[in-house]
Amino acid sequence: MAGYDEADVLGMRSFSIKMLYSKLRGVMPKVDWRRIVCNNQGAPKWNFILYVAVSRRLLTITRLAKWGMITEVKCPLCERVDEDIDHLLFECSFSATMWEKVLAWQGIQRRAMPWQQEVFWAICHAKGKTGRAEVYRMALASSVYHIWQERNWRVFQKRSRSAVELTRLIIQEVHCRRVVDADSSCWFVRAAVFFVHICYLMSDMKKMKVQINEYQKLLEDLKAEMITLLEKFADGVLIEKLPDSWNDYKNTIKYKQINFTSEEIVTHILIEDTNIKESFKAKGIVIRTNLVQGLSISKRDDNKSKGYNPNNPNFKKTKGPCFVCEKSGHHTSQCRKKVNNDKEKGYPPQAILVEGDNIIAAVISQANIIAHVNKWLVDCGAT
Incomplete structure (x- = not known):
C-alpha cells in the first residue's frame, strides 16, 4: 500500500497523513524560488502564470514552432526578434520599458535584467515578510501576467496597449491588493492619505477655493506617482463631497445633460460659492x-386721534x-x-x-x- 509493505506497517508506532503523503510523493529537493510564488499575496491568476514562467513552461512562439504548430516566430510585442521566454521576460524592449517603470515606482533604480537573473535577484532580495518584499513579489507576478496577457491579445485579438497604460494598470491593481505599513517609504502612504482625504465632507467654515485647491493637489500627487484617476470619477467625487448646504446644487448639476470639463465644473462651483455669499450678505441688511x-x-x-377735533370748543390743545x-x-x-x-x-x-x-x-x-x-x-x- 503506497510503497509500504507488511513489515513497515507492523513496525509503525503511530500513523500520520504527512508520512503517507511524503511516501507517495517521494523525497524531492525544495526549489529556491518557492518564496516568490508560494508567499505571494497577488491574485491567483498572477501566481499561476508566474509559476509557469519560473518553470519555463510558457507556450511561447518558439516553443510552438518546435512542435511544428506555427511558422512565424517574431515577437508580437517588438516584432524584431524571435520570441522565447528569455526574450519575452525581459529582453524585449516593450517588456523591459514597462518593468523598469514598475521598478522605479518601487524606488528601485536599475535596468531590467534577463529572466533568470530577475528570478535570482527576487530570491535574494524579496524573500522576507517586509512590506517592500511583499510589494516586489506582487509587482513581479502582476507584470509577468500582464505581459503574457498583452502578448496573447496582440496574437489572437489584434488589440494592443502601450507600456505606460500597462504600467498604470499594474500599479493600480497592486495597490488595491496591498496596504503597506506606515513605516514603509513607498508611495502607498501618500496614496492612502489621498483616499482618506476624499472620504471627508467639505465644510462651509473653510473657503471653497482653498478646499478645491487641496483636492487638485492630491490628484497631481497621484499623477506624479503614475496613478491617474478617470476624469469623470474625480469630478464626481468633487461634487459629491460638497457640504450638505449644497444639496440642491449637487442634484442640479448631476442631472444636467451637459458634459462639463473639470475646469468648467470648478469654475461653476466657484461662481455658485460667490452667489451664496452675496445672498447671505443681502439677508443681513x-x-x-x-x-x-x-x-x-x-x-x-379719519384714523387720527379721536380726541382732536377743531370744531369741538371743549377741546384744549396743550x-x-x-x-x-x-x-x-x-x-x-x-x-x-x-x-x-x-x-x-x-x-x-x-x-x-x-x-x-x-x-x-x-x-x-x-x-x-x-x-x-x-x-x-x-x-x-x-x-
Whole structure:
C-alpha cells in the first residue's frame, strides 16, 4: 500500500497523513524560488502564470514552432526578434520599458535584467515578510501576467496597449491588493492619505477655493506617482463631497445633460460659492418696511386721534416747551435737534409703501410726510 509493505506497517508506532503523503510523493529537493510564488499575496491568476514562467513552461512562439504548430516566430510585442521566454521576460524592449517603470515606482533604480537573473535577484532580495518584499513579489507576478496577457491579445485579438497604460494598470491593481505599513517609504502612504482625504465632507467654515485647491493637489500627487484617476470619477467625487448646504446644487448639476470639463465644473462651483455669499450678505441688511394697503388720504385722516377735533370748543390743545430742545413754538416731531440726533445715531432707513387702486408709491429713504395733502409723489432717484 503506497510503497509500504507488511513489515513497515507492523513496525509503525503511530500513523500520520504527512508520512503517507511524503511516501507517495517521494523525497524531492525544495526549489529556491518557492518564496516568490508560494508567499505571494497577488491574485491567483498572477501566481499561476508566474509559476509557469519560473518553470519555463510558457507556450511561447518558439516553443510552438518546435512542435511544428506555427511558422512565424517574431515577437508580437517588438516584432524584431524571435520570441522565447528569455526574450519575452525581459529582453524585449516593450517588456523591459514597462518593468523598469514598475521598478522605479518601487524606488528601485536599475535596468531590467534577463529572466533568470530577475528570478535570482527576487530570491535574494524579496524573500522576507517586509512590506517592500511583499510589494516586489506582487509587482513581479502582476507584470509577468500582464505581459503574457498583452502578448496573447496582440496574437489572437489584434488589440494592443502601450507600456505606460500597462504600467498604470499594474500599479493600480497592486495597490488595491496591498496596504503597506506606515513605516514603509513607498508611495502607498501618500496614496492612502489621498483616499482618506476624499472620504471627508467639505465644510462651509473653510473657503471653497482653498478646499478645491487641496483636492487638485492630491490628484497631481497621484499623477506624479503614475496613478491617474478617470476624469469623470474625480469630478464626481468633487461634487459629491460638497457640504450638505449644497444639496440642491449637487442634484442640479448631476442631472444636467451637459458634459462639463473639470475646469468648467470648478469654475461653476466657484461662481455658485460667490452667489451664496452675496445672498447671505443681502439677508443681513435690515430694512424696516411699513405697508399700507387700500387706504386713501382721507381714510388716514379719519384714523387720527379721536380726541382732536377743531370744531369741538371743549377741546384744549396743550401748550408748552418741546421735550427735546425745551423751546416753545414747535412740536417734538418738528424739532430740528431731534432730526439731527436721529442721523447721528445711525437709525436704519425706513421704507414706506402705499398701495392703492391707481397708484403705488415707494419711498426708500427717510421721508417726512405732511398731513392734509391730497396727492404727493416722491422721487428717490432710483430707476
